[in-house]
Amino acid sequence: MDLSRFARRRYTAGATPIEPAPRFTAALAATCPGGRGPEVWIKRDDLLGLFPGGNKTRKLEFLVADALAQGADTLITCGAPQSNHCRITLAAAVKEGLHCRFVIEERVPDSYRDDASGNHFMFRLLGVESITVVPAGSDMAAAMRAVASELARAGRTGYVIPGGGSNAIGGLGYVACAQELQQQCFEQGLRFDRVVVGSGSSGTHGGLLAGFLGNRIDVPITGIGVSRDPAQQSPLVLAEARAVCELLGLDLAVREADVHCVGGYWQPKYSVPNARMVEAVQLLARSEGILLDPVYTGKVMAGLIGLARAGAIEPGERVLFVHTGGLPSLFAYSREVLGHTDLAP
């Protein structure tokens, strides 16, 4: 598949590493039935550029290139108060000499605090131009269009990036990741039985799926929901994968059966900590020295751990966990992550 006809900015020097996690693998096996578990490897997308980068960095390489092609002077996007996507979009704007404005959805009432740490602190540090806070359930697209209109009245040009950067253009970032993975596996003589990735606004899961199908990479992708159970999540992933295939002009039907989503690990609510997330974050930190985040990757790794213990990921399977980043929000939840607060199981 040829991605070169799409404009792209580069925010990372090369491929992110694929690393074995032998101590984590051993620690996990010790808690699995019969003392046997999967062999876990990690795709270090937490090391992507626009530091501390993450999966949004890949999507923004294509989205920002499109914004520049359209003559935009301001990026407009939206997210939750601790949004990694907003922070990384802002970092890309700074790097490109653009302005950046956010619409922030207070999904958990009263969670927006002007003096919050983590990503929010970085919004200020990196110089966001304005933040509009709206209540949970607001029409985010309409709120962003309003910001764009306000800019237009001032003679400026805004470029609206949807939540999580998850549209067809953003999904190209994970088609590129699929190609990168394929090349790395070829060069390193590696073969995986499964890829485990977080599934939220679905650009990552859907883009990766489109990339796997388009490049005929025959490895199942398990998406762990960070905000929805499969009945709600799978259709989003399917729609994203189809939109990406269409943009690529692929003569390829993505079927419902190609989408594998797992629920049950994000509760009680998106971004609200639970005990299994804390166990996962602590286990990887203390076995490999790699930091997960409480909102996304901690819950996704909790899913990998839970599936391994239940035998749904089989002993001896070689699994690639895609670490999608999210480091700053760890600092906004330090008490919870250290186990100093009572949590949902």
Ligand SMILES: *Cc1c(COP(=O)(O)O)cnc(C)c1O
């Ligand atoms: C946004 C995000 C995800 C979810 O990715 P989507 O493409 O929105 O599904 C996972 N992990 C981290 C750290 C994120 O910031």
